[in-house]
Amino acid sequence: MAKRKFNFAAGAEQNTPDAPETQPQTQSTPEESKSAVQTLVEKIDAPINTAFNFKYIKRDKIIFHAKNDYPMEEIEKLADSILNFGLIHNLEVFYDLENDQYILDSGERRTRAIDYLVEKYKDYPDKDNESYQKYLHFVAPFENGYPCNVKTKYADTDLSESASDLLEQIDAEIRLIIANEETRSKDTLRTKQHVDRLNELYTKRNQTLKKGEKINVNNEIAKQLNISDKQVKNYKDIDKLIPELRKKFEENEVSLKDGANYAKLTEEEQRQILTLIENGENRQEINRLMDQMKAMRSDISTKENQISELENTIENQNAIIKSINDAQNDLKQQLVAEQEKGDPNNEKIRELESSLDDMKNQISAQKKSLKDTVKEKDNMIADLQKKLDAQAKMQSTETNNNSKLIRTQYDLEKGIETLITLFADLEKKLDEYKAVSEDSEDFRKKIQSVIKENGKKFS
Known part of the structure; x- marks a missing residue:
């Protein structure tokens, strides 16, 4: 204003x-x-x-x-x-x-x-x-x-039936909030309260306007309060915190930025953060653990998506096999019908038999591919279960009060996952080498020797 x-x-x-103007100028x-x-x-x-x-x-x-x-x-x-x-x-x-x-x-x-x-x-x-x-x-x-x-007109607190009156009421309160924010030192909690109220007012204001007159609420709040759009979003994200963390924000124990980041975590993860805060862990350590939990959750989500994709692939492969089987049965009927004719067409019979052989090979290849896909899916499900178990262990009440223990658990789980991936890759490479060389035995022995030697440390 x-x-x-x-x-x-x-x-x-x-x-x-x-x-x-008519006032006399005399003393x-x-x-x-x-x-x-x-x-x-x-x-x-x-x-x-x-x-x-x-x-x-x-x-x-x-x-x-x-x-x-x-x-x-x-x-x-x-x-x-x-x-x-x-x-x-x-x-x-x-x-x-x-x-x-x-x-x-x-x-x-x-x-x-x-x-x-x-x-x-x-x-x-x-x-x-x-x-x-x-x-x-x-x-x-x-x-x-x-x-x-x-x-001349005061906007009372009661809503008017007239849209213009309603706008005047809304604008009056908006001006009041903005004028007061401009003249006071910044207070995070107070600004949060007024971001919420301005959001309500601007949203209500938009509802009274035509489509072309509506404004972007977040942008308008940011402009009027002289803060960034990101800060407006951060203030709104605070509403996603569990009540206990929200209270920590209100008591200035959690910053706006950290609170907005914690709001992206699940309820269980937020409770773990809460426990660490209450146990006096420093902000840097808590944020590092938060990033680890987010990474683990992202890994789990990726695995779940990959499993879903494999399930779709299995469904498609089964459909292809069924389609080939149906076509194969149709060709068999044609072949039998041709063979039973009084004057069979030998050329056609040979073509039908060749097509049946091709289909047989196609079915064999599809079944092998299906088997590989099912195996991959089963391995991925097992891997997902390990991740879920690791996540549950990180969030257990026995360990969530010790940030070092949580971090070490996370690092060990990632290390085990890396080993599993490495062994799978070595197995694949060894199979590829066997297909082109008869000297694969030396590599197999080297791999076994490395595993045996390093395995002693964990026996």
Whole structure:
């Protein structure tokens, strides 16, 4: 929201509301000036009829917005700034015609800071005090009215039947959130709460608009809060944490980035992370273990997909074998019919017999391929089961309180998996060598010798 700036640093006589054009320019007595100011404040405090207007409003007619749940931080520090430099930004209010009140849309901290200064210095005894003199210069004029940009319609909390009214209500709360975020130091938990609320408001806003008018909610939140799209997504991912980890985030024991990463884990994995945090493991070690768990889960998912693909391959191979068998049976019937003719066609018989031989070879090749596929699937299922067992062991309550033990288990499981893959590859290479050479026995003995020698370490 663009903010109109005013310079209130030029002295009390320049901080009073603009006088009517007919106001006399002659010098007046203090009593006359006071009366003129009172009259002018009463005039400008009348109901406003424009959509946006700068006015000085009596303090007792300004109330705080019910939905402003931001903490009022460092009021005295802000008051000190106003006392020394003047008020830089005016307040923004809605005029509530029904109750004849002005509801703050932006500027609650500034209002409270002025309140603090007025209460402290209005009847200050030491008139020569330097701070009091600054008060007279920068703040005292506001005793007659606070500077406000006034909007005529206040968005109440109750939803209106009109789409335009609903938009106005939504936009008012959006402005309130954004204005407060701009003026406060960043607080992760508070920003999280307001990302959630802005997400609700912008989503509701989109529902009232035509297709071409809708906005990208994440992009808009990022732009308005001056954060990245990735951070908006991270804030939303926090909702996927288990309650105990969510509480750790709220207590600042888990960062936004780490919380978003933990949210990608399964519930069991998150509970394991929780245990490690509670046992005092450092962040680097926890994140390393998290990466290992994610890698293991990825391996399991890959194996499951590969098994599914092999099952499809087996199904297709069975279908091919059935199709060839059906074609073979059809050719056999044709052959028998031709042979039983009184004058059989020998050339056709030879063609049918040749085709049957080809089909027989095709069926033999398909069955061998099917057998290999089934074996591969069985091996992969066994491998998957080992991974699942290893995952369960990593997540067991007996070990999940010791990050070093978990990491070592993971490394051992990966090492065993590498050995199995290596042995399978050696077996395949040895079979290939046997097919082209009669000297494969030497390699077989070398492999057995290496296995035997290194196996002693684990006996």
